[in-house]
Amino acid sequence: MAQAQDLRQAITSMAGRGRPMLSAYVSVNAAIPENQERAYLVRLRDAMNDADVPKALQERVRESLEEETHPRARTLAVFAAEDGLFEVYRLQVDLPESCRWGDPYVAPLTLVLDEYEAYGAVVLDAERFRYFVVSPLAGTEGDEQIKGNGFREVDVDPAEPYPRGGMDQESSSRRTEANVHKFYKQLGELTRDLTLREGVKRLILAGPSERTAEFRDLLPNEVKGRVVAEEHVNLGGPEGELLDRLEEIRERAEHERAGELLAEIRESGVRGPEDTIKALQEENRVYHLAVLWELDGEVRWSDADGLAIMDITQETSPFSGEPTRVRPLTDVLLELAAARGARLDFMRGENENTDTLRDEFGGIAGLTRF
Known part of the structure; x- marks a missing residue:
């Protein structure tokens, strides 16, 4: 942060x-x-x-x-x-x-x-707990280290009230379900604190399926609703394989989220460059944009007004009379979204989401407030 x-x-x-x-x-x-x-x-x-x-x-x-x-x-x-x-x-x-x-x-x-929504990943079994974050800005902070695929493992203060490191102490009793249950209750509170501190909006649970299911049930309500994926993952494999698996899960969750966004736009949104830009810049109704990664096209831009003019032949602004210039449509969308506080998702690749965005929505669409 x-x-x-x-x-x-x-x-x-x-x-x-x-x-x-x-x-x-x-x-x-x-x-x-x-x-x-x-x-x-x-x-x-x-x-x-x-x-x-x-x-x-x-x-x-x-x-x-x-x-x-x-x-x-x-x-x-x-x-x-x-x-x-x-x-x-x-x-x-x-x-x-x-x-x-x-x-x-x-x-x-x-x-x-x-606008970027950070992902968190809890990796656990009956005796181990790790917490990863993918944030928009890569780098290192203190004792936190960047892993593969942008995952940053959070090094939790040993003073936190949960079992750490050497877990051989009282190993026989800790393996009982009662102690695992108590362990998970403590970890649920820790997960809540880490999730809120790191600004995580979407949470992945990974580990043996019977353990992730139990842990999910014990999560505090503040974070239970942020869980977007629960996956069976082998914790005994190489570190690189674990991180690649987490990235696969994250990308699948993002793909599903993009599909849900397009479905919402279909029900109550705007589509196509002209209607979407009008709703975004003039009416301030758009709060979430979906834009094709390979979006082509240019529009006129008024620096004096901070507004796009869709008529590419309009050399002066109809708002102020000041000169306009030609800009790539993608640049204009980025600037307008930042100015209007709208989230913007670029959709890349060849899949059903990009097909829908390209063929049905004209490459750009937006979810509206009203």
């Missing part, structure tokens, strides 16, 4: 800078085929050239990123300027790539911090 607070301060500081700077969002997710063999470095080089970033600054950015063979992130947010500013933020969220030279472009970062 401290990282998020530091990042908000950095965003505020960058927004107040009077000098041009590089703002780049680079997809480095190793699961995306286009990123194999670090192809993102080539894309970033070309994008910086196209954006007319000063050559010396380009070289500094490339040298820094080339040193990282494993970025441990899905997206890198890079901010750099000729006066020495150089910041890289590792995000566990997939964002469309963009590269700009000029005013700081922090809308995607703001949106991630405000």
Whole structure:
């Protein structure tokens, strides 16, 4: 949580800078085929050239990123300027790539911090308990370590009232169901405290199925409703296999959540670029957007008004009469969502959700308040 607070301060500081700077969002997710063999470095080089970033600054950015063979992130947010500013933020969220030279472009970062729902994962059996978090901002804090796939294991203070570490003491009695029940009651309270502290909105339970079922029943009501998956997982395997399994569970839960969002939009939402943008920016009715990852298209944008104009031929704003400029539709949606406090989910890949969003909803849709 401290990282998020530091990042908000950095965003505020960058927004107040009077000098041009590089703002780049680079997809480095190793699961995306286009990123194999670090192809993102080539894309970033070309994008910086196209954006007319000063050559010396380009070289500094490339040298820094080339040193990282494993970025441990899905997206890198890079901010750099000729006066020495150089910041890289590792995000566990997939964002469309963009590269700009000029005013700081922090809308995607703001949106991630405000709207991303962190996942937690409880891994347990009769004698072991571990708690993982996937937060939007990757990194290390104190004794917490980043694991594979962006999972961060929370190192709980030994003073917490639950059995830890050397569990051979009173091993025969602890294995009785009565003691396991007591153990889980304590862990349920600990899970509640960790979940609320870490801002976790969606919780995964993993371990032997008979144990996760019992543990779920004993969870406090504050967190029981946040459980989105309960999976049988072998805790005796290699660490990497466990973390890969947790990521598979998380991705499946996200896919199911996306399907539920589209079903809600079908019942009470707006669809298509024109209707959705109107409801978002003029009526302020949209609170959750679904956008196709490969969404194409451009719209006019008024910097004076902070508004999109759908007529691509409109060179002056109908609101203020000031000049407009052409911007990618995805950039406009990110900026409007951040300004209006709307959550934005990008849907990627080829599956039933992206088919629905593309074919039925025109690539963009939104859930409305009324």
